[in-house]
Amino acid sequence: MSSSGSAAPTVAENIMRLQAYVPGKPAEEVQRELGLSSIVKLASNENPLGPSPKAQEAIQSLLPRVHIYPDGSAHELRSALAAFLDVDPNCLVFGNGSDDIIHLLGVTFLQPGDTVLQSDPSFVRYEAAAILNEVECREVPCTSSWECDLDAMLSKVDASTRLVFLANPNNPTGTAIKSADLERFVNALPARAILVLDEAYYEYAKDFDWYPNSVNWVKEGRNVVILRTFSKAYGLAGLRVGYGIMRPEMTQWLERTREPFNVNILAQAAAVAALNDHEFLQLTVATNRAGLETIGNALQKMSLQFVPSYGNFLFINVGVDGKVVADNLMQKGVIVRFSPHFKGPTWIRVTVGTSEENVRFLTCLQEVLAAMRCS
Ligand SMILES: Cc1ncc(COP(=O)(O)O)c(C=O)c1O
Numbered sequence: 001m002s003s004s005g006s007a008a009p010t011v012a013e014n015i016m017r018l019q020a021y022v023p024g025k026p027a028e029e030v031q032r033e034l035g036l037s038s039i040v041k042l043a044s045n046e047n048p049l050g051p052s053p054k055a056q057e058a059i060q061s062l063l064p065r066v067h068i069y070p071d072g073s074a075h076e077l078r079s080a081l082a083a084f085l086d087v088d089p090n091c092l093v094f095g096n097g098s099d100d101i102i103h104l105l106g107v108t109f110l111q112p113g114d115t116v117l118q119s120d121p122s123f124v125r126y127e128a129a130a131i132l133n134e135v136e137c138r139e140v141p142c143t144s145s146w147e148c149d150l151d152a153m154l155s156k157v158d159a160s161t162r163l164v165f166l167a168n169p170n171n172p173t174g175t176a177i178k179s180a181d182l183e184r185f186v187n188a189l190p191a192r193a194i195l196v197l198d199e200a201y202y203e204y205a206k207d208f209d210w211y212p213n214s215v216n217w218v219k220e221g222r223n224v225v226i227l228r229t230f231s232k233a234y235g236l237a238g239l240r241v242g243y244g245i246m247r248p249e250m251t252q253w254l255e256r257t258r259e260p261f262n263v264n265i266l267a268q269a270a271a272v273a274a275l276n277d278h279e280f281l282q283l284t285v286a287t288n289r290a291g292l293e294t295i296g297n298a299l300q301k302m303s304l305q306f307v308p309s310y311g312n313f314l315f316i317n318v319g320v321d322g323k324v325v326a327d328n329l330m331q332k333g334v335i336v337r338f339s340p341h342f343k344g345p346t347w348i349r350v351t352v353g354t355s356e357e358n359v360r361f362l363t364c365l366q367e368v369l370a371a372m373r374c375s
Contacts, residue, residue: 018128022339030333039333042336042353044351049287051270055270059239070268072260072261077271094242098229100262105163105244106132106163114135116129116162116164117161117164119170120343122166122167124339140153154189157193162192163196172349195223195225196224196227204285292352296308304317313349313351319369320372321345322344329361329364332368334360
């Protein structure tokens with residue numbers, strides 16, 4: 001104990017190396033800090049149309065029952081999703097967002113001496129799972145066109161490889177891997193490696209005929225885990241509900257590490273309702289397609305490079321310091337994402353918004369870049 005009587009709390013070395021997740025700034029916070037009357041938040045790949053109306057009704061009707069613990073087995077949601085996906089209900093594990101499943105996969109399957117493999121840049125929580133469980137994370141740089149370099153990844157696979165994370169479409173680049181390429185990759189992995197296909201943006205990409213039908217790999221008994229979420233196209237990010245699809249031999253272990261009531265009662269009911277709101281999903285995907293086109297055309301006119309995206313966001317090369325551009329956009333009430341984890345100092349990521357939001361972003365981006373060029 002120090003002379004002042006209080007000992008500094010110590011933690012393990014791997015916990016010291018972990019970094020707290022930095023989320024997109026909430027709109028209310030920016031509004032308060034800058035005294036702005038309206039804010040456009042295009043930083044967290046949320047649904048600009050809000051939650052599905054059917055999900056909102058389901059939440060309303062359940063409010064009188066929030067004194068009761070949620071169904072720990074998520075029976076209704078499980079049955080609805082199992083029918084929707086045409087899988088055995090025991091193939092599903094639910095999480096407090098798909099973040100939760102990433103965490104559970106790490107805690108459950110990583111042992112000393114194992115390694116995690118991922119493409120870089122990609123979603124930051126994969127590396128966090130490796131650090132938390134004290135294993136090495138091998139990060140393989142994307143190609144110069146920001147595609148996942150599957151051959152380079154395979155060259156890093158060895159007997160220690162336990163979890164291989166691939167986001168498809170990838171965040172922040174928006175690129176997607178085609179079925180034939182992914183099949184070759186799945187076939188080349190050793191038996192002990194588990195391929196985690198993070199399909200958080202599945203609904204935006206699924207209609208392309210080359211997009212993988214990855215659920216078939218689970219049905220064939222492969223060591224594949226698929227992650228999906230209600231946070232993006234279904235518009236329920238604030239409720240936190242995501243799920244993993246994998247062989248029941250794998251779900252049985254996650255059921256042991258999972259918190260018993262990790263998906264709350266409102267989230268479960270809203271997810272079932274959102275799953276059945278086909279109209280809302282269609283509108284979401286169509287709005288996103290139109291927005292991608294509007295922003296893409298405008299960026300071309302501005303001679304700005306961007307990566308063709310299969311998600312609900314665009315990765316844009318602003319040609320100058322991306323952090324300064326993001327900060328200056330924020331001063332104008334437009335929140336976009338810059339991160340050193342993107343591995344592109346002149347790149348920002350912007351979520352596709354409503355048509356009004358997209359126009360505001362484009363107008364502000366032009367103003368910011370013009371002012372930076374003049375200064
Ligand atoms: C690729 C990817 N995976 C997972 C998540 C986490 O989503 P959630 O925990 O909200 O389901 C995100 C969120 O941005 C993401 O981009």
